[in-house]
Amino acid sequence: MKKTVLETKGLTKRYGSVTPLDSIDMQVREGEWVAIMGPSGSGKTTMLNLLSLLDSPTEGEYILDGVATATLAEKERVAVRREKIGLVFQQFHLVSYLTALENVMLAQYYHSMIDKDDAMEALERVGLGHRTDHLPSQLSGGEQQRVCIARALINQPAIIMADEPTGNLDEANEGVVLELFKELHREGRTIIMVTHNPELADFADRVVRLHHGRIEKDA
Amino acid sequence: MAGGKRSDTTKNAMFLRIITKSLKVRKNRVFITFFSIMIGAAIITALASVYFDISAKMSRELRAYGANFFIGPSAASGSRTVEAATIDNAVEMVPADKLTGASPYVYGVVRLDLGNAVMTGVDFAGLRRLSPYWQVEGKWITADFDDESCMIGKTLAKNMELKIGDSVTVMRNETGFQKSLVVKGIAETGQAEDEQIFVNLPLAQKILGMEGKANHAMLSIVTEGTDIDGLAKRMADSYPGLDAKPIRKVSSSEGKILDKIKGLMAIVAVIILTVTTLCVMTTLITVVSERTREIGLMKAIGADDREIVRQFIAETLVIGFAGIAAGLVVGFLLAQVLGHAVFGSAISLRLIVLPVTLIPSVAAALLAAVLPVRMAVRVVPAQVLKED
Numbered sequence: 001m002k003k004t005v006l007e008t009k010g011l012t013k014r015y016g017s018v019t020p021l022d023s024i025d026m027q028v029r030e031g032e033w034v035a036i037m038g039p040s041g042s043g044k045t046t047m048l049n050l051l052s053l054l055d056s057p058t059e060g061e062y063i064l065d066g067v068a069t070a071t072l073a074e075k076e077r078v079a080v081r082r083e084k085i086g087l088v089f090q091q092f093h094l095v096s097y098l099t100a101l102e103n104v105m106l107a108q109y110y111h112s113m114i115d116k117d118d119a120m121e122a123l124e125r126v127g128l129g130h131r132t133d134h135l136p137s138q139l140s141g142g143e144q145q146r147v148c149i150a151r152a153l154i155n156q157p158a159i160i161m162a163d164e165p166t167g168n169l170d171e172a173n174e175g176v177v178l179e180l181f182k183e184l185h186r187e188g189r190t191i192i193m194v195t196h197n198p199e200l201a202d203f204a205d206r207v208v209r210l211h212h213g214r215i216e217k218d219a
Numbered sequence: 220m221a222g223g224k225r226s227d228t229t230k231n232a233m234f235l236r237i238i239t240k241s242l243k244v245r246k247n248r249v250f251i252t253f254f255s256i257m258i259g260a261a262i263i264t265a266l267a268s269v270y271f272d273i274s275a276k277m278s279r280e281l282r283a284y285g286a287n288f289f290i291g292p293s294a295a296s297g298s299r300t301v302e303a304a305t306i307d308n309a310v311e312m313v314p315a316d317k318l319t320g321a322s323p324y325v326y327g328v329v330r331l332d333l334g335n336a337v338m339t340g341v342d343f344a345g346l347r348r349l350s351p352y353w354q355v356e357g358k359w360i361t362a363d364f365d366d367e368s369c370m371i372g373k374t375l376a377k378n379m380e381l382k383i384g385d386s387v388t389v390m391r392n393e394t395g396f397q398k399s400l401v402v403k404g405i406a407e408t409g410q411a412e413d414e415q416i417f418v419n420l421p422l423a424q425k426i427l428g429m430e431g432k433a434n435h436a437m438l439s440i441v442t443e444g445t446d447i448d449g450l451a452k453r454m455a456d457s458y459p460g461l462d463a464k465p466i467r468k469v470s471s472s473e474g475k476i477l478d479k480i481k482g483l484m485a486i487v488a489v490i491i492l493t494v495t496t497l498c499v500m501t502t503l504i505t506v507v508s509e510r511t512r513e514i515g516l517m518k519a520i521g522a523d524d525r526e527i528v529r530q531f532i533a534e535t536l537v538i539g540f541a542g543i544a545a546g547l548v549v550g551f552l553l554a555q556v557l558g559h560a561v562f563g564s565a566i567s568l569r570l571i572v573l574p575v576t577l578i579p580s581v582a583a584a585l586l587a588a589v590l591p592v593r594m595a596v597r598v599v600p601a602q603v604l605k606e607d
Contacts, residue, residue, distance in 0.1 A: 054601035082521030093516045097244040110521035114229040
């Protein structure tokens with residue numbers, strides 16, 4: 001039995017009278033690939049924000065890789081996020097004035113120390129060994145997303161959390177990124193991915209469907 | 220240990236790289252910030268340079284308004300004259316760098332061709348420094364041995380129908396002395412001197428039969444850094460027959476004018492700093508607004524508040540120090556322009572100007588950064604990263 005890397009109990013987020021996420025109980029084991037799906041407004045993004053510690057819950061517990069995070073202060077949440085989570089965004093979010101290599105090194109910089117060779121290796125790994133000195137504006141969408149994935153991987157996080165990672169990509173690039181995620185999964189990485197794309201969800205071990213802020217189906 | 224040190228260097232190198240690239244990509248905003256700080260620092264440098272030079276310069280400048288120190292026979296001596304040598308000795312007591320000008324005076328009535336007039340014997344070199352405001356037509360008498368020439372007050376010249384180059388015969392009834400002199404210059408002073416005739420002291424002494432004597436002396440002394448009352452007392456103590464005193468009206472008003480000018484400059488400096496701070500703050504707020512997504516991203520991938528503060532303060536300081544450095548140079552040049560326009564002389568570079576410009580300018584830049592940096596720290600990544 002693989003260990004549990006993520007567990008939530010009654011995880012709830014409220015904004016006044018609105019409850020975008022309501023009493024989520026969920027466990028994710030090491031090496032699992034979980035897809036979170038659901039219609040717009042079902043609470044996917046709120047859930048991913050809570051799971052990736054970009055936001056804090058109104059109620060409930062959230063244990064990430066052995067750390068109870070629900071009551072952490074902002075500063076400690078930043079530290080846990082830095083340590084344990086690799087983020088992949090739909091809009092890639094690269095720093096426009098830094099090269100591909102520097103964008104990866106930026107995550108090293110905030111994490112601990114910088115190792116240029118490691119950063120190069122991470123870019124080679126996503127097939128961008130020849131584009132390291134390019135600025136984001138000189139890269140295609142697919143290439144930018146691969147830089148974003150290299151950046152998410154660089155600090156060896158316990159979990160990769162991805163928000164619609166292929167949402168802004170054409171079909172060809174979508175395939176490349178999907179292959180990368182499959183490879184990460186084969187390596188035993190834990191992946192939580194919010195997606196609208198059923199094809200992407202097909203490769204996941206589990207699909208968690210949300211509806212009105214609650215888990216409708218978890219299979 | 221060596222490894223740790225190396226990674227620190229790499230981290231610092233990365234920090235510098237982020238800062239420089241971040242500044243390069245926003246050249247316009249950086250330039251506006253740089254320019255605002257430069258203008259502020261330049262004006263403070265110029266004002267401070269003038270301020271610290273002004274006391275000496277203004278004091279000398281105000282000396283152009285005439286003598287401010289009197290030496291004459293004391294009332295107790297009962298005499299109307301003193302030995303010219305005693306006056307010379309008393310004048311020697313004034314520190315050389317504080318003495319702008321000095322001249323003994325001897326007076327007497329003489330007859331000219333068309334009537335009587337007061338003849339004044341002076342040291343022309345000293346008189347010229349005492350009275351730079353005299354408007355002289357023709358020339359000043361420059362040689363102190365010149366006993367063939369005279370200068371005449373404008374009113375007297377008109378009454379006696381004398382022009383430059385004319386000869387005038389001077390007679391003294393009591394001594395029977397008679398001499399013909401050439402009018403070398405006609406002086407307009409706006410004062411009693413306009414009705415007098417001026418000759419070299421030795422000649423006047425001879426004509427008036429007052430060899431070795433003088434009625435009094437007038438001095439122009441720089442008041443800044445001089446204990447003028449103490450000086451007067453020491454002179455009177457050293458030469459009991461002498462009365463030495465500052466001419467109060469001129470001396471004390473100099474100080475008041477200086478204080479007012481200094482106060483005015485301080486107000487201007489504060490206003491300029493305030494405007495600079497506001498301008499820099501507005502620009503930085505715009506920069507932070509433009510960069511919310513970048514800041515959100517940095518936080519999302521692990522930058523804590525301290526790191527965000529560090530980056531923004533570092534960027535502000537880089538621009539700030541560059542602006543201040545340029546401001547010091549421009550300000551010093553501006554001070555020269557002011558110096559030449561107002562005092563007709565260069566303003567010297569004083570080291571005190573460096574901290575006086577640096578400290579308030581850096582403080583203004585940091586103060587301007589407070590609000591924008593707080594805005595940056597308050598960026599919520601979950602909010603800004605979702606926006607399209």
